[in-house]
Amino acid sequence: MASSSKTEQKKMLILKSSEEEEFEIEESIAVQSGTIKNMVEDDFTLIPLPNVDTETLIKIIKYMKKHGEKTKSNEKDIEEFDKEFVKKSFTELKELVLAANYLHITSLIDLLCQAFADRIKNKSVKAIREIFGIPNDFTPEEEAEVYEQHKWAHEEGKEHIDHSAY
């Protein structure tokens, strides 16, 4: 039975990375990106993304495809996917968050921010400098001063002032 192929055919878009590689993707999935959605409304079908390199674009498309199939039954499945998705190096995560921000994909931005926070949490200041390659530009006096100002953040569970001071 030949049914009209037009009713089944979904509109496709082409996304072009900064390295000029093209990827085909269904419009209904691509519009998870606010930026792409705006361009589609202006009648674009070929969407150039000069800010996103090929490697990152592939990952983003993978994310959008998975999240585009979201139904009530596969929520756990998507959670697992997200967990695996963020198991990447800092550099990769950084490129992803820049791309997600440019593309306005809110759920991906939230996921990546959470991933960054989870990695920074409970690490010492020294470790954070090492991980991100940040040089310490405080002098020892300056560092001590900043530490004093925010002592409350470094001490655990101390909420009472010593009353012998009265």
Added chain:
Amino acid sequence: MSTLLRKVWDSLSTRSISSSSNSISSVDQMTMYVQTASTGEFDRIPLDIFIQILKILGPKESAKMSLVCKSWKFIVCDNRLWIYFLQNQNEPWDSTFFAETHLRSGPLRMLSNSVSDLSFMSIFGQRAQVPGAIIIDGGSGYCKFGWSKYSAPSGRSATFFEFGNIESPMYSRLRHFFSTIYTRMQVKSSTQPIIVSIPICHYDDTESDKAARAQLKDAIHSALFDMNVPAVCAVNQAVLALFAAKKVSGIVVNIGFHQTSIVPILHGKVMHQVGVEVVGIGALKLTGFLKEQMQQKNTYFGSLYTVRALKENLCYVALDYKAELSKDTKSTFQIASEGCFTLSEERFKTGEILFQPCIAGMRAMGLQNAVALCIEHCHDVELMVDDSWYKTIVLAGGSACLPGLAERLEKELYELLPSCMSNGIRVLPPPYGVDSAWFGAKLIGNLSSFPTSWCVMRKQFRHSSRRKFMW
């Protein structure tokens, strides 16, 4: 470098707040500047993303991040982040904001600080370290007590019943009052600061009244310091109610147990020289009048407490008394163990005696007249160039919670006063219901600069030679 960053930041942050669609371009510009100060691998990460990560991390971790390097410190110290953290706490944000911008410097300096002058990060840190305080708001009728870190008073006692007149500066009576409350709260007096409300009494500008006020304040301090309380903050009850309404100036109409006081307050100080008006009608008279009406209709009730419960649940103030008389205003209320009570015109006649005391056979001044008189005095004294300080009228006291009271008083004032004085008058219903003064004290107790900015410390008091009064 950091001053350049700050200037750029200030101009950009005002822009990016106003239009979110422009936020990408301004954020990209910002990242360009942040990059020149080297955030390492975090270069090129847009500021909004950085802030989102900090928000997820929470206040303690974020504060730690300020140690990483100078540009991180700059980002972490941004007021918006710490305002966000403060908003996510249990205290209502607008009250916290009012308190930190107006009350931070203590009772003598009620200046309004602008946001850019304050570091909300230090405010957050200081607030996190403020010790909890006991709050006792004692009036001649009831007293409420509790902890500054809890959301409401934990207990109430009937002062009139148990302690007699705590407005007289009798050391022994005050001592007994405070120790009983401490026992009820099951806490030692030496462990934390205390905030007490000073009752509104001895309100004239005469020498004898001034001395009486000083005596009462001194007696309160002595009694507490003799109980080894580390720090005492004693503030007039009307001023506390005003703070709860997030104002430092205005007229407080405090409907108390025995009487109603109309207190003009400017920058947190009671203006005795302008004149505190007093009307001899309070909660007791209201309940008494309702009781009379019920007795006239031969309604049986168990006790005055029953009548009070009916007053609190069924009574209201009519906007137009005459018109209300011709309406059907019947309503029923059930009191456990006593049964159902039905009231009709008593519902609004009771509150009406505040405006027309003659209904109850009293020869007092109507509330609206007393408030108008106070406003006229404020106007005549010309204390400030901007005369709107007395145009905010805040109701306080349990009986002031009668529905319709604020609207009716506002209407009456507009009719009584010439438009130059009445223009802009607003009557605010009691903030936080029956516990306004208690909540005002709570605002003070949670300030970043508490207790030093508001309290007298025990050592200070002992060293001063003020203990000369004979009891």
